Amino acid sequence: MSAAPARPPRRGTDSDDLARRPWRGAVREYDLFKELTVALVVVGLVTLTLSAVFGSPDEKSITMKSWAAAAPDDFVTTATAELAGTSETAGYGPPYNSTPDATQTIGPLDLQSLSGVQIPIDTATDLVTGPLSTLNDPPAGLAIWDSASDTQRGDWATAYTDALAKAPDNDPARVAGGSYGPVPELTGALLTMAQQGALDGVLQAKDAFYNFDYTRGTLFLGDGTYFPDLAAAAHLTGDQWGMMNETGNTPGQSWLWLFSFWYQVEPFASAENADLLIVLLMLVLSLLLMLVSFIPVLRDIPRWIPVHRLVWRDYYARRSG
Secondary structure, three states, rough: OOOOOOOOOOOOOOHHHHHHHHOOOOOOOOOHHHHHHHHHHHHHHHHHHHHHOOOOOOOOOOOOHHHHOOOHHHHHHHHHHHHHHOOOOOOOOOOOOOOOOOOEOOOOOOOOHHOOOOOOHHHHHHHHHHHHHHHOOOOOOHHHHHHHHHHHHHHHHHHHHHHHOHHHHHHHHHHOOOOOOHHHHHHHHHHHHHHHHHHHHHHHHOOOOOOOOOOHHHHHHHEEEHHHHHHHHOOHHHHOOOOOOOOOOOOOOOOHHHHHHHHHOOOOOOOOOOOHHHHHHHHHHHHHHHHHOOOOOHHHHHHOOHHHHOHHHHHHHHHOO
């Protein structure tokens, strides 16, 4: 049997030849140990120092349980407002409900209404009576509330709201007698449910067994005074221009600084439709940023103010030499 013919030697490709060529460009010394020291030690110390001075505190999450334990009177007052339909959420408009004249507009432009009611929330049902109905032993007043007319419910809740406002420290235990129907029983049962830690899970799992939608709980918290007071104490409200990063979520809220900035200056600071004005302004600014290379004058700024030449000064020094 004859031997197989020998294969011709494999020729290197152009990329192989290029890789074998000796480097004839500029070279310089590079200290890897020094680089690691700077990266890990120096930068680490600077990061820890700046975090200690300017870092956000690692606050615990605010829950229905912590709210009900720390400010039970505010919880009951807010729950009553949810039943009465007088809370901020109840009159917010889209995407939560269709409250008339609740949206922000600019002339005929009404962007808020374009989305429609995407997250329908009936504050009395979704935040109070609905959670109470999930209890193994729901309060007896729940059946009375369900069988009453809308007018009767409104009268009961409004009367109890007024009575709470007149009670010392808004204490439900010190409310004067009156025609409140089952409202005191319902709000008291909801308070107990929240203090036991059961309300948080019910609000989050409204439509499914496992659900991490915090919308309803956050809106409920925002309708009271406890949550906003905590935000004001941490300088996080809109007029304080504050932001706090959440632990584990990067980059957190820092990207919102430009949105927050506009709320501090006129005419946005005093405008009733400030949200809509700022959203439209940010859209315009974003378009300008996307098209900056096509806009005369703006595209010429780097030539007039050549900051990039300072950043890449080594390159430009070699190039000019």
